[in-house]
Amino acid sequence: APPLLLLLAACTPPPCAAASPTPPGWEPAPDAPWCPYKVLPEGTEAGGGRLCFRTPARGFRCQAPGCVAHASAGHSLRAGVLRNHSVLLQWRLAPAEARRVRAFALNCSWRGTYTRFPCERVLLGASCRDYLLPDVHDGVRYRLCLQLLPLRAEPTAASEPAECVEFVAEPPGMREIVVAMTAVGGSICVMLVVICLLVAYITENLMRPAFGRPGLRRHP
Numbered sequence: 001a002p003p004l005l006l007l008l009a010a011c012t013p014p015p016c017a018a019a020s021p022t023p024p025g026w027e028p029a030p031d032a033p034w035c036p037y038k039v040l041p042e043g044t045e046a047g048g049g050r051l052c053f054r055t056p057a058r059g060f061r062c063q064a065p066g067c068v069a070h071a072s073a074g075h076s077l078r079a080g081v082l083r084n085h086s087v088l089l090q091w092r093l094a095p096a097e098a099r100r101v102r103a104f105a106l107n108c109s110w111r112g113t114y115t116r117f118p119c120e121r122v123l124l125g126a127s128c129r130d131y132l133l134p135d136v137h138d139g140v141r142y143r144l145c146l147q148l149l150p151l152r153a154e155p156t157a158a159s160e161p162a163e164c165v166e167f168v169a170e171p172p173g174m175r176e177i178v179v180a181m182t183a184v185g186g187s188i189c190v191m192l193v194v195i196c197l198l199v200a201y202i203t204e205n206l207m208r209p210a211f212g213r214p215g216l217r218r219h220p
Helices: 002-010 013-018 095-099 172-212
Strands: 035-040 052-056 067-071 077-081 087-091 099-111 117-125 130-133 140-151 161-168
Touching: 035 130, 067 161, 077 140, 077 161, 087 140, 087 161, 095 099, 117 130
Parallel strands: none
Antiparallel strands: 035 052, 035 117, 067 077, 077 087, 087 130, 099 117, 099 140, 140 161
């Protein structure tokens, strides 16, 4: 195996920690180590790039209007699109899956008019549970796929299916315009309903007596 994968696998929790239950939710364990990761240049394998470390994003909550959440089909991968043009990708694993993971492979691509273009390839250690993708562009459909790399790669074994999430980063001004238009449209609808009720009330109660009652005739 490449030296990088051996280093990433070495950051996996020891076997004695497997007996402790995995905490619920999306956050890593309180004693989780640093997340080792490596951004791979285009056209290279695991040997290229530079090894980096990052701390887990603890206590993160994706709340509107500052964040929009998108989830994968299997609901084990989600992306929080932030207003500062960055995306926090989070994933969770079952205890049985976490014990047999060597590393994670993250692939990013965006869709053009006729084809898809790669934007980033990242190799993350087994202790990682999130990754921050900076500088996404507005109006572009991104696709992020995370694949588990098992401890033992057998030639006859099928590769692990990748979890993918897609999203479009909308500009903050556009979201505010949509919210404002929705509020104005709702107010206009309420005003139209009030006007219709008022016209119906006037027609029913004020106009009928003027035309419905017969006039009084004076007899000589």
